[in-house]
Amino acid sequence: MLLTATAVAALMLLQQAPAEGTDWDAEFGVEVKERDPVTGEIPVDPYDQSNANAGAKPYDSAGLARDFGGREGIARIAARTVDLSEADPRIAAIFAGHDMVRLKRTLGEQFCYLLGAGCYYTGRDMRTSHAEMGVTKTDMNALVENLQAAMNEAGVPFAAQNRLLAKLAPMSRQVVTR
Secondary structure: OOOHHHHHHHHHHHOOOOOOOOOOOOOOOOOOOOOOOOOOOOOOOOOOOHHHOOOOOOOOOOOHHHOOOHHHHHHHHHHHHHHHHHHOOOHHHHHOOOOOOHHHHHHHHHHHHHOOOOOOOOOOOOHHOOOOOOOHHHHHHHHHHHHHHHHHHHHOOOHHHHHHHOOOOOOOOHHHHH
């Protein structure tokens, strides 16, 4: 026992302190992703972009888009939904480590497209974009609550809110994986 303690003490003395200014990310092979200087987004691997990836066909109603405040209002609601979800202790972990700049943009595009405001959706399809996240029905319900809070804050009429939710609800089958 004494010999083991002596050996451990000797090894500790022989260890060198890490060099000043050690790049631990490089030391452990952590890949640092650079954000695009214009968009602020982390680049992604190429994929087929299509409005079909939005998960549903859009409404043909300029009035519905107006109820959401037009393109700008829709973008604000999407961004606020993401902000509320990042701060929500029930689902914050799902958002950790993801590109929130890109998420806010693509979620805004999806809402804008579905609401018939004339936007093009550039995000991935729902199954691919949520793969391996382990989203549960409880997680999805929390996200919907945050979306409803964002729509209420923006003064979106209840009937208009329900029309967007009606487009989004069937997509949960592609997002919820556990």
